[in-house]
Amino acid sequence: MRFTRLFISAAFLVTASAWNADAKPKYVGVDGCKCHKSEIADWERSAHAKAFDLLSPGKKETKKKKANLDPDKDYSSDSKCLQCHSIGYKEDGGFTDISSTPKLSGVGCEMCHGPGSEYRQIHKEKTTRFTRAEVKAAGQKFGSVDPEVCNSCHKHKDNPFRNDNFDVKEALKDSRAFHKLYPLEGNH
Numbered sequence: 001m002r003f004t005r006l007f008i009s010a011a012f013l014v015t016a017s018a019w020n021a022d023a024k025p026k027y028v029g030v031d032g033c034k035c036h037k038s039e040i041a042d043w044e045r046s047a048h049a050k051a052f053d054l055l056s057p058g059k060k061e062t063k064k065k066k067a068n069l070d071p072d073k074d075y076s077s078d079s080k081c082l083q084c085h086s087i088g089y090k091e092d093g094g095f096t097d098i099s100s101t102p103k104l105s106g107v108g109c110e111m112c113h114g115p116g117s118e119y120r121q122i123h124k125e126k127t128t129r130f131t132r133a134e135v136k137a138a139g140q141k142f143g144s145v146d147p148e149v150c151n152s153c154h155k156h157k158d159n160p161f162r163n164d165n166f167d168v169k170e171a172l173k174d175s176r177a178f179h180k181l182y183p184l185e186g187n188h
């Protein structure tokens with residue numbers, strides 16, 4: 001009897017800690033996605049990963065002038081820029097400033113895939129046996145089916161370099177748009 005009760009409460013604890021659909025997902029940073037080694041290696045070489053550097057003075061001077069920005073100004077702590085040039089700026093678990101959260105600079109995984117704390121839990125527990133509906137409910141996003149994922153930066157009115165011809169479908173064909181796709185491995 002005592003054992004049964006213990007067993008039931010232990011099982012309950014495990015399920016309750018698994019993930020909670022009502023919890024607001026937090027950002028976990030690129031380190032929180034570290035099972036995906038190949039994607040990380042591709043991403044590190046990408047322009048998205050390096051997008052924070054563009055905010056430094058002297059970078060892209062001619063283009064900044066054209067966009068009415070001051071090429072000598074340091075924009076790397078400017079909240080108007082950080083919402084698109086860092087991971088989860090001012091959100092739970094996200095970027096605050098370059099000295100306290102250096103690993104959260106640039107357009108990281110979660111800017112395209114959604115803040116990871118909740119869906120990562122599902123990946124860990126179910127390895128590859130989860131459904132898209134399930135991870136979506138936990139905050140995961142799919143840029144290949146939801147154009148808003150890319151447009152929220154690329155077509156946003158506050159993007160000084162906005163290109164109104166940006167087309168998600170076309171952009172996704174660009175090998176520089178994101179990492180290559182690797183088969184999902186069993187052990188998360």
Ligand code: HEC
Pocket residue numbers: 054055059060063064069075078080081082083084085152153154155156157158159160161162163166
């Ligand atoms: C709403 C999102 C958003 C905001 C806000 C934003 N950017 Fe960007 N930025 C982008 C995107 C997306 C690109 C890639 C170019 C494009 O739009 O296709 C970009 C590109 C750039 C580039 C490279 C331009 C080029 O042609 O090589 C620089 C430099 C830059 N941003 C600086 C800034 C600065 C400085 C600020 C703040 C004053 C800022 N950005 C605010 C999204 C944003």
Ligand code: HEC
Pocket residue numbers: 030033036039040041043048107108109110111112113141142143144145177178179181182
């Ligand atoms: C610029 C956007 C972008 C960034 C940044 C990005 N990804 Fe992706 N990723 C995608 C898109 C688009 C897909 C195709 C599936 C989808 O629509 O999400 C994808 C697919 C994946 C998949 C396969 C998922 C599946 O269901 O087949 C994994 C795993 C993945 N990304 C991991 C990562 C990791 C880890 C990082 C960071 C190192 C990262 N991604 C950064 C856009 C991005």
Ligand code: HEC
Pocket residue numbers: 047048050051054083084085086107111112143144149150151152153154168171172174176177178
């Ligand atoms: C959080 C904001 C953000 C999101 C989300 C985002 N991007 Fe970007 N993207 C940028 C910035 C900033 C740059 C500029 C990097 C540079 O010029 O060095 C960029 C650059 C690019 C480039 C040019 C790369 C190069 O090497 O010049 C492509 C293509 C691109 N993005 C496609 C996409 C696609 C497709 C998605 C959605 C799957 C996406 N982006 C999502 C911010 C974003």
